[in-house]
Amino acid sequence: MDSAQVTSNIIFCLRDTARGLLDLIYPPKCVACDSIQSHYLCPSCVNSIAYLEPPICSRCGLPTDGAHRCMPKCGPFAFAEARGVGVYDGALRKAIHELKYNSLAVVSGDLIELMTKYLSLHTAFAPGATCVIPIPIHKSREKLRGFNQSTLLARGIADYLHLPLVDNALYRKIPTPPQVDLPFHERVQNVRGAFAVRIEEAIAGQTILLIDDVMTTGATASEAARELRNNGAEKVYVLTLARSC
Numbered sequence: 001m002d003s004a005q006v007t008s009n010i011i012f013c014l015r016d017t018a019r020g021l022l023d024l025i026y027p028p029k030c031v032a033c034d035s036i037q038s039h040y041l042c043p044s045c046v047n048s049i050a051y052l053e054p055p056i057c058s059r060c061g062l063p064t065d066g067a068h069r070c071m072p073k074c075g076p077f078a079f080a081e082a083r084g085v086g087v088y089d090g091a092l093r094k095a096i097h098e099l100k101y102n103s104l105a106v107v108s109g110d111l112i113e114l115m116t117k118y119l120s121l122h123t124a125f126a127p128g129a130t131c132v133i134p135i136p137i138h139k140s141r142e143k144l145r146g147f148n149q150s151t152l153l154a155r156g157i158a159d160y161l162h163l164p165l166v167d168n169a170l171y172r173k174i175p176t177p178p179q180v181d182l183p184f185h186e187r188v189q190n191v192r193g194a195f196a197v198r199i200e201e202a203i204a205g206q207t208i209l210l211i212d213d214v215m216t217t218g219a220t221a222s223e224a225a226r227e228l229r230n231n232g233a234e235k236v237y238v239l240t241l242a243r244s245c
């Protein structure tokens with residue numbers, strides 16, 4: 001851990017402590033429905049999430065009409081399989097928005113719980129995973145936000161799975177422009193070369209569980225997986241909190 005990471009960890013501790021004190025005076029409000037709760041995403045909003053359950057595509061996790069794969073939309077992907085916990089909509093979308101665009105890091109606890117619950121119900125997913133890696137954001141964006149939301153999620157998942165969190169091996173070289181409304185093949189071009197590996201030994205031979213907040217076409221996750229595999233990773237699985245459908 002370098003001095004910048006130590007400083008940012010200290011800032012987070014202080015921020016969390018300050019929030020803890022504030023919670024005593026102003027109890028948490030559900031970020032999706034504004035009701036005063038003990039959680040930042042209340043039980044009724046958690047119940048309202050459209051969870052992604054079968055029938056889904058065995059490769060990319062998109063809902064299907066019963067088909068095994070979502071062809072012809074599906075891939076080609078560099079990851080083995082991707083799964084999303086819920087549809088990127090409603091309460092889940094609001095919570096992710098608060099986390100990312102209002103830098104509300106405290107909501108990550110409730111979001112991690114959704115992801116670990118998913119893993120506890122789908123124990124066959126990502127067999128033999130040996131480490132957890134967050135999809136990196138560019139350092140300019142991380143500086144602005146104060147954190148990488150995927151690192152917060154990945155840390156909780158690594159703890160839950162008792163696997164090492166490897167958050168320094170993969171980084172984002174290029175701040176990719178927003179991908180909204182681009183079709184898959186254009187997104188692939190848009191993110192080509194966006195990631196690089198700086199510590200090959202950390203990923204060589206590893207079966208990686210890659211974590212992100214939202215997956216849309218899968219182009220970004222696939223590019224990260226491609227870079228990891230080009231640098232010696234054995235296999236890459238992807239788990240995201242939400243999936244644009």
Ligand SMILES: [Zn+2]
Nearest residue numbers: 030033042045
């Ligand atoms: Zn709520």
Ligand SMILES: [Zn+2]
Nearest residue numbers: 057060070074
């Ligand atoms: Zn698919």
